[in-house]
Amino acid sequence: MNSADRLAWILLLPLGAFVLAFFLLPLVRVVAVAGEGPNGMAEYLVILTNPRHVATLLATLTLSAGVTLATLAIGVVVALFLARNRFPGRALLVSMLTLPLAFPGVVVGFMIILLAGRQGLIGGITQSLGLGKLVFAYSMAGLFAGYVYFSLPRVLVTLMAAVEKLDPALSEAARSLGAGRFAVLRDVILPGLAPALTATGAIAFATAMGAFGTAFTLATRIDVLAMTIYTEFTLAANFSTACALSLALGLITWGVLAATRNFAGSGVAAAG
Amino acid sequence: MGTNPLVFAFQLLVTLIAAAFLVVPAVTSILAGVTVNYFQGVRSGLTLDWVAQVWGLYAPTIFRSIALALGTLAVTLLIGVPAAWALVRKPGRLTRLVEEIVTLPVAIPGLALALALILAYGGIRAFRASDAFILVGHVLYTLPFMLRAVMAVLAAVDVRTLEEGAASLGASPWQRFIQVVVPAARPGILAGSLMVVTLSIGEFNLTWMLHTPLTPTLPVGLADSYASMRLEIASAYTLVFFLMIVPLLLAIQFAGRDRRATDRKARP
Amino acid sequence: MMTSSSTSRGAAIRLARCAKTFADGTRALEPLDLSIEAGETLVLLGPSGCGKTTTLRIIAGLEAPDAGGTVTFDGVDVTRLPIEKRHVGMVFQSYALFPNMSVVENVAYGLRVRGIAKAERLRSAAEVLEMMRIAPLAARRIDQLSGGQRQRVALARALAVRPRAILLDEPLTALDAALREHLRTEIDALLRSLAITAIYVTHDQAEALALGDRIVVMRQGAIAQIGTPREVYFQPADAFVAGFVGTTNRLDGSRRDGRFETAAGAIAHAGADSAKTALAFRPESARICRPEEAPLRFTVTQVHFLGPRQRVVLTAGDTRIIVEAGPQEPLFVGDVVGLILDPSCLVPI
Structure with a gap:
């Protein structure tokens, strides 16, 4: 040596x-x-055997998948729009869309309360329209909005960079062969963005699976995995269940990121 | 040829709604923090009373968070920069494994990491009750960001060749590290540092579990104010947080833009 | 997708008063008129920024001309028709092959978006691959192809839809010199056998001369000259064309009594325009001889042996010209030689 x-x-x-x-x-x-709890080794599989935890797992998976799809859909539309159009104020718009990049989950929760809470802006608007006060901050819908708020800036940063890298000649070639707008999107643009979509989607998914701050701020009653672990650990002092659930959660988030990383290059999450 | 106006209108609408969704609540919170009475609106007058109250109630959390962020930065620099160089210069199966393990804390939810730390070291009372306990959590979580940033730059500038050049001129390994590698890694160190400080100041998932009533940080205080204080105080506190975090976020954007510009120059 | 034989020969294309100003105010193209005959290969030649690519993109339908300009295919106005409706084939400098599709999927793509049944489009694609002699590559991924193979796939893809015209934007620029020359010959044979209307953009004069039925030399957004390769080469319209196409010598001098007097001597030349005070000629229009055999005398200052010929630099006073000589001719630096010029190849400029 x-x-x-x-x-x-x-x-x-x-x-x-x-x-x-x-x-x-x-x-x-x-x-x-x-493995040291009263259930012994069976505790490792508690996430699959306890009906309450299974329900929570399914709810968390559904929520995370929904957040991921919604964020990617919005992200693709916005990134393509910003890449194709030059107009005054564009730089400001980009800054506005990417600035909340590292707002922690607690703060994001507060943003959702201001937007859709009991004294929220949306409720004020619907009330003045005579539709009654729309309040959804303290439910799954609020959590959904919060996770979209959290992930959208990072998804946008990744997708805007990926759109810039797309060779415009590819779209032109497809059009020269007779492809219409939709066919170009389906056959050229989305496949070209696939690596970025996979990478950033995996991060959004993993973040939503494990995020705690937003759920904590909005309500302790929403049944998502992170909240369950928290209550099992601090309130019920049920350490073995909290540990088993944490291991399961960690395996899922790590698995999703590892599975997509080889396909899509590297990317890092910043859960708040 | 011209864009379809319907498609254009749809994209514009989505973009504007997304921007409003992100910005309007932030602006609302800033306004609420300096408004006499939020429910009466801005016409009730502007005031800094709420900010002053926040200062009275939560000033220690602000100082603790700044100190923790700087401490985290110091540790990640000391551990991360030398390790980044070592990992870049010897790509092999062992270094791949090290890299994988080091990046794991990013993939695993903070709550789970905190739980693990408490179970392993919660019994050591003096450690558990000190700021150092939180510091360890922050370093664990931010270290991968420092490593990635520095390693990316070192790989891009081909540090091996630089080092061989220095070695041919007679520099010892240690001299090469200090005089060649660290200066070459500066853009990565800057980007990594900004990221580490920003993440540390805003960290909640780990911190909520790791803190004690005597060691609350800014985000812990925020959560407390959201749960128990009137909306104006919560907003004023959030405003203080924005004042700390927004310059960092802008700096990250600028650093990223500079780096992209040089990347483009390097590869025509 | 079998089109009738009349359209497979390709469309006659006309541009009328086509100008292009970009959103930032840059004028890329001055108002331009251009007719391309059915089946013709037209080369747009010029330095970068001369407007040749903009012209091609207007023909393709990727750019719209400024108001007032029109593009017609076989007499039908297509100015407002976007590229996907124009039925043209396009080959890009970067090839723009779809990385998410295999070779045969790329080639069949145009047929797929036209709704041709899978079996039929695969058969058509296979035929084109066969014609381009890349049938064995059908199942390959794009990143498994060499540059020359990619080039062929790009051509095959553009031809598979049996376009009314094929538009080629610097298709050989990304290749190395040897391959470029080889593919140039192949493309030439292909375009001729298909008798398809082809518009070919390049900045390489050798490519333009070898491929074009006609060449359009462009400069600063306007046409400098249109002509056959021979016309452009031997009768350049001005000093720019002369300088851009081939090596050109410039002999400065003055006219007196039907003679043209230069630093190297005087020659008989009945130039009509006394305002033009220089003669341009190609290296191969001049022949080196013994000094006493010709009125023009030069000193040899450099000799480059190129294998089949020698390239010789001659000077007389400030005049410096380049001519060619056979490989065996004994020429040495410092020799004084005579020069005979072919009078029919002298162009006053």
């Missing part, structure tokens, strides 16, 4: 020590605790 290699290993040591002490060891502890 030459001296530069030796230095490289030395410089890698602090990282290794930190990850070992504060990630791998705690992970082992979680695995152990999950």
Whole structure:
């Protein structure tokens, strides 16, 4: 081993020590605790065997899938619009759309309360229209809006970059062969964006699966996995269930990201 | 040829609604934070009283969050930059594995990470009750961002060749790291640092579990104010948070734009 | 999708008063009139920014001409018709092959969007692949192809829909020199055998001369000259065309009594226009001889041996010209030589 290699290993040591002490060891502890409950080993599968947890899992999966699809759909429309049109104020619009990039989940929850809460803007508008006060912040719909709010800026950043990279000649070639607007979108643009859509969609999905701050702010009554883990751990002090559910949740989010990463290059989530 | 006006109108509408969806509540919150009475609207007058009350109630959380963000930055720099270089210069199966493990905390929900830390170290009272406990969580969560940013730049500038050049001039490995690698990685270090500070200041998922009543951070305080304070105070507190985070977000946007511009120059 | 034999020969295309100003105010094209005959291969030649690609994109329907300009195909106004309705085939500089489709799927794509049944479109695509001699590549992914193969697939894809005209935008620019020359010959043979209307954009004069039935030399958004390759080469309309197409020598001098006097000597030349004070000629229009055999005398300053011929740089005073000589001729730097010019190939400029 030459001296530069030796230095490289030395410089890698602090990282290794930190990850070992504060990630791998705690992970082992979680695995152990999950199996130490009154149900023993059966606890590992509690997410699939307890009807209440199964329902929560399905609700969380449905919510996350819905959020992902909605965010991607909005993202594609907006990214294509911004890439194809140049107009005064465009830069400002881009800034407005991407600035909330790192608003934490709690703050996003508050944004949804201002929008759709008991004194929210939407409720005010529907009331003045004589439709009654529309309040949906403290429900699944509110959580849905919150996760879309959270993921839209990052999805947009990724998709706008991907749209810029698309070769305009591809669309022109398809049109020269007789393809109409819809066929160009279906056969050229969406396949061209597929890697970006997969990567950013996976992050949006994983984020929605594990996000806690927004749900915490909106209500403790919404049954999503993160809230269940939280209540099992802090209120019920049911450590083994909390650990088993955490492991299941971690496996799902990591699995989704790992499965798509090889296909789509790398991308990182920033759950708040 | 000209765009179909219907398609154009639809796209414009979606774009404007999306922008309004993101911006209107933020603006509302800013206004509510400086309005005498939110329910009467802005005509009730503007005031900084709520901001002052927030300062009285929550100033320690603001300072704690800044200190934690800087501490997190220091640790991620010390651990992350040397490790990024080591990982870039020796691509192999072991380094792939290290990279994979180090990036895992991003893929796993913060709540689960916090739970693991508490189960493993919650028993050590002095550690559990200190800010250092939160710091560890923040470093765990932000480290991958620092690593990615620095590694991306080091890979792009082909640091191996730079190092070989320095070595041919007689520089020792340590000199090469300090005098060649670190300066070359500067754009990545800057981008990574901005990201780490921004994420640390806003971190809630881990922090809510890791904090104690004596160590609340800004986002913890925010959650508290959303749950128990009147809307104007919650808004004023959010306004303070925006004042801290928006300059960082703008800086990230600018750093990203600069980097993209140089990327384009590098590959015509 | 079998079109009748009359349209498979291709459309006659006319541009009338087609100008193009971009949204930012840049004038890409001055008002331009151009007729392309059915079955003709027309080459648009010029340096970058001369408007040749804009002209092609107006013909394709990818750009609309400014108000007042019209494009007709076989006498039918298609100015408002978008590209997807014009039934043209287009080959792009980047090839623009769809990476999410295989070779045969790319070639069959135009038939697919026309609603042709799968079996039939695959058969048609296979025929075109066969014609382009790339049938074995049918199932390949695009990223498994070499540059030359991609080029052939792009051509096959454009031809598979039996277009009324094929538009080629610098199709060989991305290839290396040897392959370029090879494919140039192939494209020439193909366009001729199909007798399809073809419009070919290039900045490479050798390509233009080899391929075009006619060449349109463009400069700063306007036509500098239209003519057959021979006309453009031997009778360039002006100094720009002369300089852009082939190597040109410029012999400065003055006229006196039907003679043209230069630094190298005087020659008989009955130029009509006394305002033109220079003669242009191609290297191959001149022949080196012994100094006493010709009125023009030069000193040899450089000799480049190119294999089949020698390229010789001659000077006399400030005049510097380039001519060619056979590979065996004994020429050495410092020699004084005579030069005989073919009077029919001298162009006053």
